[in-house]
Amino acid sequence: MEKKTEKTQSGRFEVAFNRIHRCLKDMVKDAGSDAFVELLNSGYKNHSIIRKYKNELYQFAKLRNAIVHEKVDMDYYIAEPHKSVVKRIEEIAAHFEKPPLAMGVASSPVFYYYDDALLKDVLKAINKFEFTRFPIYDQSNEYKGLLTSSDIIRWMAKQLTSNVISLENVKVRELLRDNKKYYVDFVAEDTSFYEVEELFDSYHIKDKKLQAVILTENGKSDSRPKGIITPWDLLDPDPTTD
Incomplete structure:
Protein backbone atom coordinates (compact mmCIF):
# COMPACT_ATOMS: atom_id res chain seq x y z
CA MET A 1 0.00 0.00 0.00
CA GLU A 2 1.54 3.31 -1.12
CA LYS A 3 2.03 5.87 1.60
CA LYS A 4 0.35 9.23 1.10
CA THR A 5 2.71 12.20 1.27
CA GLU A 6 0.17 15.02 0.95
CA LYS A 7 -1.48 16.43 4.04
CA THR A 8 -4.62 14.31 4.51
CA GLN A 9 -7.90 15.41 6.05
CA SER A 10 -7.06 13.15 8.97
CA GLY A 11 -3.69 14.81 9.38
CA ARG A 12 -5.28 18.26 9.41
CA PHE A 13 -7.89 17.03 11.88
CA GLU A 14 -5.22 15.67 14.24
CA VAL A 15 -3.19 18.89 14.06
CA ALA A 16 -6.26 21.00 14.92
CA PHE A 17 -7.24 18.60 17.70
CA ASN A 18 -3.76 18.89 19.22
CA ARG A 19 -3.96 22.70 19.03
CA ILE A 20 -7.17 22.63 21.08
CA HIS A 21 -5.64 20.11 23.48
CA ARG A 22 -2.70 22.44 24.14
CA CYS A 23 -5.06 25.33 24.84
CA LEU A 24 -7.08 23.20 27.24
CA LYS A 25 -3.96 22.21 29.16
CA ASP A 26 -2.97 25.87 29.50
CA MET A 27 -6.49 26.87 30.50
CA VAL A 28 -7.54 24.13 32.95
CA LYS A 29 -5.20 23.73 35.90
CA ASP A 30 -7.28 21.65 38.34
CA ALA A 31 -7.99 18.58 36.20
CA GLY A 32 -7.09 15.12 37.43
CA SER A 33 -5.04 14.52 34.28
CA ASP A 34 -4.14 16.11 30.96
CA ALA A 35 -6.45 13.78 29.06
CA PHE A 36 -8.61 15.71 26.60
CA VAL A 37 -11.99 14.58 27.96
CA GLU A 38 -10.83 15.04 31.55
CA LEU A 39 -9.91 18.64 30.74
CA LEU A 40 -13.35 19.19 29.23
CA ASN A 41 -15.09 17.72 32.27
CA SER A 42 -13.05 19.85 34.67
CA GLY A 43 -12.99 23.07 32.71
CA TYR A 44 -16.48 23.62 31.37
CA LYS A 45 -17.85 25.05 34.63
CA ASN A 46 -15.31 27.88 34.72
CA HIS A 47 -14.69 28.57 31.05
CA SER A 48 -17.49 29.70 28.79
CA ILE A 49 -15.51 28.91 25.63
CA ILE A 50 -15.40 25.25 26.71
CA ARG A 51 -19.13 25.29 27.45
CA LYS A 52 -19.80 26.77 24.02
CA TYR A 53 -18.03 23.96 22.15
CA LYS A 54 -18.26 21.15 24.73
CA ASN A 55 -20.63 18.85 22.83
CA GLU A 56 -18.68 19.18 19.59
CA LEU A 57 -15.38 18.62 21.37
CA TYR A 58 -16.66 15.39 22.93
CA GLN A 59 -17.55 14.15 19.46
CA PHE A 60 -14.20 15.25 18.10
CA ALA A 61 -12.47 13.30 20.89
CA LYS A 62 -14.30 10.13 19.84
CA LEU A 63 -13.44 10.72 16.19
CA ARG A 64 -9.83 11.44 17.02
CA ASN A 65 -9.50 8.16 18.91
CA ALA A 66 -11.00 6.26 16.01
CA ILE A 67 -8.67 7.93 13.51
CA VAL A 68 -5.50 7.54 15.55
CA HIS A 69 -6.19 3.91 16.48
CA GLU A 70 -6.64 3.09 12.81
CA LYS A 71 -3.45 4.85 11.74
CA VAL A 72 -1.18 2.54 9.73
CA ASP A 73 1.98 4.57 10.24
CA MET A 74 3.03 8.15 10.92
CA ASP A 75 1.70 9.48 7.62
CA TYR A 76 -1.11 7.16 6.62
CA TYR A 77 -4.64 6.95 7.98
CA ILE A 78 -7.33 4.47 7.00
CA ALA A 79 -10.23 6.69 8.16
CA GLU A 80 -10.73 10.14 6.72
CA PRO A 81 -13.09 12.74 8.32
CA HIS A 82 -15.35 14.81 6.08
CA LYS A 83 -13.95 18.14 4.89
CA SER A 84 -16.70 20.01 6.74
CA VAL A 85 -15.62 18.36 10.02
CA VAL A 86 -12.01 19.34 9.43
CA LYS A 87 -13.02 22.90 8.63
CA ARG A 88 -15.10 23.09 11.80
CA ILE A 89 -12.41 21.80 14.16
CA GLU A 90 -9.89 24.19 12.60
CA GLU A 91 -12.30 27.07 13.20
CA ILE A 92 -12.73 26.05 16.84
CA ALA A 93 -8.96 25.67 17.27
CA ALA A 94 -8.53 29.24 15.99
CA HIS A 95 -11.14 30.47 18.49
CA PHE A 96 -9.30 28.78 21.36
CA GLU A 97 -5.95 30.21 20.31
CA LYS A 98 -7.31 33.69 19.62
CA PRO A 99 -10.75 34.20 21.20
CA PRO A 100 -12.91 36.99 19.75
CA LEU A 101 -12.63 40.28 21.60
CA ALA A 102 -15.44 41.63 23.72
CA MET A 103 -15.19 44.89 21.79
Whole structure:
Protein backbone atom coordinates (compact mmCIF):
# COMPACT_ATOMS: atom_id res chain seq x y z
CA MET A 1 0.00 0.00 0.00
CA GLU A 2 1.54 3.31 -1.12
CA LYS A 3 2.03 5.87 1.60
CA LYS A 4 0.35 9.23 1.10
CA THR A 5 2.71 12.20 1.27
CA GLU A 6 0.17 15.02 0.95
CA LYS A 7 -1.48 16.43 4.04
CA THR A 8 -4.62 14.31 4.51
CA GLN A 9 -7.90 15.41 6.05
CA SER A 10 -7.06 13.15 8.97
CA GLY A 11 -3.69 14.81 9.38
CA ARG A 12 -5.28 18.26 9.41
CA PHE A 13 -7.89 17.03 11.88
CA GLU A 14 -5.22 15.67 14.24
CA VAL A 15 -3.19 18.89 14.06
CA ALA A 16 -6.26 21.00 14.92
CA PHE A 17 -7.24 18.60 17.70
CA ASN A 18 -3.76 18.89 19.22
CA ARG A 19 -3.96 22.70 19.03
CA ILE A 20 -7.17 22.63 21.08
CA HIS A 21 -5.64 20.11 23.48
CA ARG A 22 -2.70 22.44 24.14
CA CYS A 23 -5.06 25.33 24.84
CA LEU A 24 -7.08 23.20 27.24
CA LYS A 25 -3.96 22.21 29.16
CA ASP A 26 -2.97 25.87 29.50
CA MET A 27 -6.49 26.87 30.50
CA VAL A 28 -7.54 24.13 32.95
CA LYS A 29 -5.20 23.73 35.90
CA ASP A 30 -7.28 21.65 38.34
CA ALA A 31 -7.99 18.58 36.20
CA GLY A 32 -7.09 15.12 37.43
CA SER A 33 -5.04 14.52 34.28
CA ASP A 34 -4.14 16.11 30.96
CA ALA A 35 -6.45 13.78 29.06
CA PHE A 36 -8.61 15.71 26.60
CA VAL A 37 -11.99 14.58 27.96
CA GLU A 38 -10.83 15.04 31.55
CA LEU A 39 -9.91 18.64 30.74
CA LEU A 40 -13.35 19.19 29.23
CA ASN A 41 -15.09 17.72 32.27
CA SER A 42 -13.05 19.85 34.67
CA GLY A 43 -12.99 23.07 32.71
CA TYR A 44 -16.48 23.62 31.37
CA LYS A 45 -17.85 25.05 34.63
CA ASN A 46 -15.31 27.88 34.72
CA HIS A 47 -14.69 28.57 31.05
CA SER A 48 -17.49 29.70 28.79
CA ILE A 49 -15.51 28.91 25.63
CA ILE A 50 -15.40 25.25 26.71
CA ARG A 51 -19.13 25.29 27.45
CA LYS A 52 -19.80 26.77 24.02
CA TYR A 53 -18.03 23.96 22.15
CA LYS A 54 -18.26 21.15 24.73
CA ASN A 55 -20.63 18.85 22.83
CA GLU A 56 -18.68 19.18 19.59
CA LEU A 57 -15.38 18.62 21.37
CA TYR A 58 -16.66 15.39 22.93
CA GLN A 59 -17.55 14.15 19.46
CA PHE A 60 -14.20 15.25 18.10
CA ALA A 61 -12.47 13.30 20.89
CA LYS A 62 -14.30 10.13 19.84
CA LEU A 63 -13.44 10.72 16.19
CA ARG A 64 -9.83 11.44 17.02
CA ASN A 65 -9.50 8.16 18.91
CA ALA A 66 -11.00 6.26 16.01
CA ILE A 67 -8.67 7.93 13.51
CA VAL A 68 -5.50 7.54 15.55
CA HIS A 69 -6.19 3.91 16.48
CA GLU A 70 -6.64 3.09 12.81
CA LYS A 71 -3.45 4.85 11.74
CA VAL A 72 -1.18 2.54 9.73
CA ASP A 73 1.98 4.57 10.24
CA MET A 74 3.03 8.15 10.92
CA ASP A 75 1.70 9.48 7.62
CA TYR A 76 -1.11 7.16 6.62
CA TYR A 77 -4.64 6.95 7.98
CA ILE A 78 -7.33 4.47 7.00
CA ALA A 79 -10.23 6.69 8.16
CA GLU A 80 -10.73 10.14 6.72
CA PRO A 81 -13.09 12.74 8.32
CA HIS A 82 -15.35 14.81 6.08
CA LYS A 83 -13.95 18.14 4.89
CA SER A 84 -16.70 20.01 6.74
CA VAL A 85 -15.62 18.36 10.02
CA VAL A 86 -12.01 19.34 9.43
CA LYS A 87 -13.02 22.90 8.63
CA ARG A 88 -15.10 23.09 11.80
CA ILE A 89 -12.41 21.80 14.16
CA GLU A 90 -9.89 24.19 12.60
CA GLU A 91 -12.30 27.07 13.20
CA ILE A 92 -12.73 26.05 16.84
CA ALA A 93 -8.96 25.67 17.27
CA ALA A 94 -8.53 29.24 15.99
CA HIS A 95 -11.14 30.47 18.49
CA PHE A 96 -9.30 28.78 21.36
CA GLU A 97 -5.95 30.21 20.31
CA LYS A 98 -7.31 33.69 19.62
CA PRO A 99 -10.75 34.20 21.20
CA PRO A 100 -12.91 36.99 19.75
CA LEU A 101 -12.63 40.28 21.60
CA ALA A 102 -15.44 41.63 23.72
CA MET A 103 -15.19 44.89 21.79
CA GLY A 104 -16.60 42.98 18.84
CA VAL A 105 -20.05 42.85 20.49
CA ALA A 106 -19.82 45.97 22.66
CA SER A 107 -21.81 49.10 21.94
CA SER A 108 -19.31 51.72 20.84
CA PRO A 109 -18.86 54.62 21.15
CA VAL A 110 -20.24 54.88 24.67
CA PHE A 111 -22.58 57.73 25.53
CA TYR A 112 -21.47 58.77 28.99
CA TYR A 113 -22.09 61.94 30.95
CA TYR A 114 -20.65 63.94 33.78
CA ASP A 115 -22.88 64.31 36.78
CA ASP A 116 -23.43 68.00 36.09
CA ALA A 117 -24.82 67.30 32.61
CA LEU A 118 -28.41 68.28 31.90
CA LEU A 119 -31.03 65.56 31.92
CA LYS A 120 -32.58 66.92 28.72
CA ASP A 121 -29.32 66.14 26.88
CA VAL A 122 -29.54 62.52 28.01
CA LEU A 123 -33.14 62.40 26.78
CA LYS A 124 -32.01 63.63 23.37
CA ALA A 125 -29.54 60.74 23.16
CA ILE A 126 -32.24 58.23 24.12
CA ASN A 127 -34.56 59.63 21.46
CA LYS A 128 -31.92 59.66 18.72
CA PHE A 129 -29.92 56.51 19.44
CA GLU A 130 -32.25 54.42 21.63
CA PHE A 131 -29.51 53.76 24.19
CA THR A 132 -30.80 52.81 27.64
CA ARG A 133 -27.74 52.81 29.92
CA PHE A 134 -25.38 55.70 30.56
CA PRO A 135 -22.23 55.63 32.74
CA ILE A 136 -21.97 58.78 34.85
CA TYR A 137 -18.67 60.36 36.01
CA ASP A 138 -17.68 63.32 38.10
CA GLN A 139 -15.29 66.05 36.99
CA SER A 140 -12.35 63.99 38.25
CA ASN A 141 -13.39 61.17 35.88
CA GLU A 142 -14.38 59.00 38.82
CA TYR A 143 -17.22 56.63 37.97
CA LYS A 144 -20.32 57.58 39.97
CA GLY A 145 -23.01 55.21 38.78
CA LEU A 146 -25.16 53.93 35.95
CA LEU A 147 -28.18 55.89 34.80
CA THR A 148 -30.83 53.88 32.96
CA SER A 149 -33.89 54.89 31.00
CA SER A 150 -36.01 53.13 33.64
CA ASP A 151 -34.48 55.39 36.30
CA ILE A 152 -35.45 58.43 34.27
CA ILE A 153 -39.03 57.23 33.86
CA ARG A 154 -39.36 56.57 37.60
CA TRP A 155 -37.90 59.99 38.41
CA MET A 156 -40.32 61.67 36.02
CA ALA A 157 -43.26 59.84 37.58
CA LYS A 158 -42.29 61.24 40.98
CA GLN A 159 -41.91 64.75 39.59
CA LEU A 160 -45.23 64.83 37.78
CA THR A 161 -47.33 67.74 39.02
CA SER A 162 -50.49 68.92 37.26
CA ASN A 163 -49.44 66.88 34.23
CA VAL A 164 -46.30 68.99 33.84
CA ILE A 165 -42.67 68.00 34.37
CA SER A 166 -40.08 70.75 34.39
CA LEU A 167 -36.70 69.61 33.03
CA GLU A 168 -35.11 73.04 32.94
CA ASN A 169 -31.69 72.94 34.63
CA VAL A 170 -32.24 69.41 36.00
CA LYS A 171 -28.84 67.79 36.25
CA VAL A 172 -27.97 64.11 36.08
CA ARG A 173 -26.64 64.05 39.64
CA GLU A 174 -30.17 64.72 40.92
CA LEU A 175 -31.30 61.36 39.53
CA LEU A 176 -28.34 59.52 41.03
CA ARG A 177 -29.05 60.64 44.58
CA ASP A 178 -31.81 58.13 45.20
CA ASN A 179 -30.69 55.72 42.53
CA LYS A 180 -30.21 52.14 43.61
CA LYS A 181 -26.73 50.70 43.28
CA TYR A 182 -26.32 48.84 40.02
CA TYR A 183 -23.63 46.22 39.63
CA VAL A 184 -21.18 47.38 36.97
CA ASP A 185 -17.72 46.01 36.26
CA PHE A 186 -14.75 47.21 34.22
CA VAL A 187 -12.39 45.31 31.94
CA ALA A 188 -9.63 46.24 29.50
CA GLU A 189 -10.58 46.74 25.87
CA ASP A 190 -8.49 43.72 24.80
CA THR A 191 -10.52 41.35 27.02
CA SER A 192 -12.01 38.36 25.19
CA PHE A 193 -15.73 37.91 24.74
CA TYR A 194 -15.61 34.65 26.71
CA GLU A 195 -13.95 36.34 29.69
CA VAL A 196 -16.81 38.84 29.80
CA GLU A 197 -19.31 35.98 29.64
CA GLU A 198 -17.57 34.39 32.62
CA LEU A 199 -17.77 37.71 34.47
CA PHE A 200 -21.54 37.84 33.99
CA ASP A 201 -21.77 34.21 35.10
CA SER A 202 -19.75 34.90 38.26
CA TYR A 203 -22.24 37.58 39.33
CA HIS A 204 -25.17 35.30 38.52
CA ILE A 205 -23.72 32.57 40.73
CA LYS A 206 -23.65 35.11 43.58
CA ASP A 207 -27.31 35.93 42.85
CA LYS A 208 -26.36 39.40 41.64
CA LYS A 209 -27.36 40.96 38.34
CA LEU A 210 -24.50 42.57 36.47
CA GLN A 211 -26.10 45.43 34.54
CA ALA A 212 -23.13 46.29 32.37
CA VAL A 213 -19.46 45.68 31.70
CA ILE A 214 -17.60 48.82 30.65
CA LEU A 215 -14.50 48.41 28.52
CA THR A 216 -11.70 50.92 28.97
CA GLU A 217 -8.13 51.09 27.73
CA ASN A 218 -6.67 49.71 30.97
CA GLY A 219 -9.74 48.19 32.64
CA LYS A 220 -9.91 50.87 35.34
CA SER A 221 -13.04 52.80 36.27
CA ASP A 222 -11.39 56.22 35.92
CA SER A 223 -10.42 55.60 32.29
CA ARG A 224 -12.58 56.79 29.38
CA PRO A 225 -15.16 54.14 28.40
CA LYS A 226 -14.62 52.70 24.92
CA GLY A 227 -17.39 50.11 24.87
CA ILE A 228 -20.23 48.80 26.98
CA ILE A 229 -21.74 45.32 27.12
CA THR A 230 -25.12 44.55 28.64
CA PRO A 231 -26.81 41.17 29.19
CA TRP A 232 -28.68 41.69 25.90
CA ASP A 233 -25.39 41.71 23.99
CA LEU A 234 -24.65 38.18 25.21
CA LEU A 235 -27.68 36.85 23.38
CA ASP A 236 -25.70 36.85 20.12
CA PRO A 237 -25.39 33.11 19.39
CA ASP A 238 -21.93 33.45 17.88
CA PRO A 239 -19.72 36.49 18.52
CA THR A 240 -17.24 35.27 15.91
CA THR A 241 -19.58 35.84 12.98
CA ASP A 242 -19.92 39.15 11.17
